[in-house]
Amino acid sequence: MFSPSKHRLINDSSTKSGSAAKSVLENGSFENDSHANTSAQSHLTQLWAFIANHPKSIAAIILLISMTLFLTLNVNGYWDFALPLRGKKLLALMVVGYAIGVSTLLFQTLTHNPILTPSLLGFDSLYVLLQSLLVFFLGAMSFTSINPIAKFTLEIVLMFGASLLLFQVLFSKSSQDLTRLILVGVIFGVLFRSLSALIARLINPDDFVVVQSASYAQFNTVNPQLLGISLFICTISAVFIWRWRYQCDVLMLGKSQAINLGINYQHLAFGLLTVIAVLVATATALVGPVTFFGLLVCALTNRIARHMYHSERLIMVSLVAMICLVLGQTVFEQVLGMAGVLSVVIELAGGLVFLILIFMTQRR
Amino acid sequence: MSLFSSRAHASVKDNPALPAAPSSWQKKTSSGLSPKHQRAAIPPWLINTGSLIIMGLLVLLSLSIGVADFSWSGILHSIINHSANSDSSLLLVSRIPRTIAIILTGIAMAVAGMIIQVVLKNRFVEPSMVGATQSAALGLLIVSLLFPASALIVKMGVATITAMFGMMLFMLLIHRIPPTDFLMIPLIGIVFGGIIEAVTTFIAYQTESLQMLSVWQFGDFSAVLAGRYELLWLTGALCVLAYIIADKLTIVGLGDNIALNLGISKRQVTWLGVGMVAMMSAVVVVTVGMIPFIGLVVPNIVSRLMGDKLRRSLPAVALLGASAVLLCDIIGRSIRYPFEVPVATVFGVVGTVLFLWLLLRAPAEQ
Numbered sequence: 001m002f003s004p005s006k007h008r009l010i011n012d013s014s015t016k017s018g019s020a021a022k023s024v025l026e027n028g029s030f031e032n033d034s035h036a037n038t039s040a041q042s043h044l045t046q047l048w049a050f051i052a053n054h055p056k057s058i059a060a061i062i063l064l065i066s067m068t069l070f071l072t073l074n075v076n077g078y079w080d081f082a083l084p085l086r087g088k089k090l091l092a093l094m095v096v097g098y099a100i101g102v103s104t105l106l107f108q109t110l111t112h113n114p115i116l117t118p119s120l121l122g123f124d125s126l127y128v129l130l131q132s133l134l135v136f137f138l139g140a141m142s143f144t145s146i147n148p149i150a151k152f153t154l155e156i157v158l159m160f161g162a163s164l165l166l167f168q169v170l171f172s173k174s175s176q177d178l179t180r181l182i183l184v185g186v187i188f189g190v191l192f193r194s195l196s197a198l199i200a201r202l203i204n205p206d207d208f209v210v211v212q213s214a215s216y217a218q219f220n221t222v223n224p225q226l227l228g229i230s231l232f233i234c235t236i237s238a239v240f241i242w243r244w245r246y247q248c249d250v251l252m253l254g255k256s257q258a259i260n261l262g263i264n265y266q267h268l269a270f271g272l273l274t275v276i277a278v279l280v281a282t283a284t285a286l287v288g289p290v291t292f293f294g295l296l297v298c299a300l301t302n303r304i305a306r307h308m309y310h311s312e313r314l315i316m317v318s319l320v321a322m323i324c325l326v327l328g329q330t331v332f333e334q335v336l337g338m339a340g341v342l343s344v345v346i347e348l349a350g351g352l353v354f355l356i357l358i359f360m361t362q363r364r
Numbered sequence: 365m366s367l368f369s370s371r372a373h374a375s376v377k378d379n380p381a382l383p384a385a386p387s388s389w390q391k392k393t394s395s396g397l398s399p400k401h402q403r404a405a406i407p408p409w410l411i412n413t414g415s416l417i418i419m420g421l422l423v424l425l426s427l428s429i430g431v432a433d434f435s436w437s438g439i440l441h442s443i444i445n446h447s448a449n450s451d452s453s454l455l456l457v458s459r460i461p462r463t464i465a466i467i468l469t470g471i472a473m474a475v476a477g478m479i480i481q482v483v484l485k486n487r488f489v490e491p492s493m494v495g496a497t498q499s500a501a502l503g504l505l506i507v508s509l510l511f512p513a514s515a516l517i518v519k520m521g522v523a524t525i526t527a528m529f530g531m532m533l534f535m536l537l538i539h540r541i542p543p544t545d546f547l548m549i550p551l552i553g554i555v556f557g558g559i560i561e562a563v564t565t566f567i568a569y570q571t572e573s574l575q576m577l578s579v580w581q582f583g584d585f586s587a588v589l590a591g592r593y594e595l596l597w598l599t600g601a602l603c604v605l606a607y608i609i610a611d612k613l614t615i616v617g618l619g620d621n622i623a624l625n626l627g628i629s630k631r632q633v634t635w636l637g638v639g640m641v642a643m644m645s646a647v648v649v650v651t652v653g654m655i656p657f658i659g660l661v662v663p664n665i666v667s668r669l670m671g672d673k674l675r676r677s678l679p680a681v682a683l684l685g686a687s688a689v690l691l692c693d694i695i696g697r698s699i700r701y702p703f704e705v706p707v708a709t710v711f712g713v714v715g716t717v718l719f720l721w722l723l724l725r726a727p728a729e730q
Contacts, residue, residue, distance in 0.1 A: 194712030
């Protein structure tokens, strides 16, 4: 739970001392409150306390249930047809959830700010722009005929270089002025999208189809070729991130504090930015750009999680993101019969969460 | 308020935090204003004449570019012979309406941007950043779905009302944001507009009218022919009205206290301004679609050149707005000849670059 004081501490950590920093990581208040209340009260509050104390297991259970629902609802006996198809889609949704959730969380740690996401600052429109540029310069024929692994490697290298540049521009000049930073990032995103649109108009229609398939958020159609690569990338990244989790905890105290406490900041920041770039590229390659999804799941996670430790929140955020996608897709596809709506709904909810977060920061 | 520092000493007067002592005040004015004054020494008539000449050249260029065969000598021929030929009918049916539509749209968006900037006292807003154009599109979609047979003027009326409603909601949202945090307002505006757009897209998706929607969401002049753009003249009338009430708008832009002192009803003028912006956005969305960033970039450039006195700067805003859209349309038509790139796409690139430039060189928050 992001209580106000913690919130601010993440914003301008340079003014806070080490002792205050402890309260960022130890979120005791939530537990204490619920214990005091449950002692004499009904089962409902007891149940709530249990849920509040075991958010990870609860989330895992919900995820399992939604996975089962996703695979089995409305199959009507065509198991051997439905299961592989849905399994692939399920896997893709989970990969995307993991990639977006974790990359946003790490980005927020790196920038010490709970209202930023890589996509808000234009990182995934950058990916779409790179796609368009590649098609523009190589042509659709050679673009589609490159070995997918080579292509993806090339894209990720380009993406990493470009996002390093963008990061430099955004954070060297105006790191003090958060509003300007976000606004500049948002406008960079608009610029990248406009440039992609311009390129899309300049290339011939066959090439345009190739670009367009890369530039829309579609949870329904997932490129199976990319799925294997993405899975591989996610596994590798998970290993790295898990090894960095304690360093990330320290990094949350602020740049200078982290350096004082013996973190190799340059090294860690470089590593984190690489992982973020790779994960953003992966998620965007699979489903296209989504602006606010990462923000939504991170805000949810920060409310639910008991600590600000990365070991807890990284798992939580992956679970929450996967639940949102899998359960949302199940509900919209099987229950409501509206297949393509999920991304719109997520953007809507995420946008509202963003506004709420802004107003919460504003009030202090 | 810091945004207004470059142009009006009156905004300094407006700030109660500054020392009111006459001596320091005098000093501030003279030292703060004289270098600016020298920089803005280009007289307005020169700027206006210059922009008028540029616009005239662009109009000629705009009239002669196109896919169909067209020659000025053919026009001359038809004028001498008093008979219509293919060149003159092309000019009358397609080229001239298109050029007029472009000019009117450019004027309307730039003037609307200027009005909303003055009313909200913020340099970084424009109709698409306060939810006006998006709400207009939403209203248009709803009325087209519910009453598909209604007249164009009814649809436009509904779009105006929803645009006003969207702007009111936005003003309610930003009510508590301190005026010093001038970049927060465009940021919230962008997200707010995005939310309205998501709702609109959702409705359009469910009713399978995405194609209809994309016409309004994407500014493009390729469909403009005689008989299909005349509504835009309404925005011309609104611009004249804006010029008439320019002084009142300027005074309201200087701050609540000054407006009160000078006997201007702030509420009335604000509502008039908001209504005009809503109407202009609605008309432009109905006839050609959204063209973002014109209302933002053009007024900023003009106010850098000639200050913020609306009666003086509005003609320049209008002329420069028209020239900007003309130029982008010409670029869009020639960059991949004989195909056309919509003007919104071209201005999306040009406008964002200019906006980034404005953002990065704006003064930091105090």
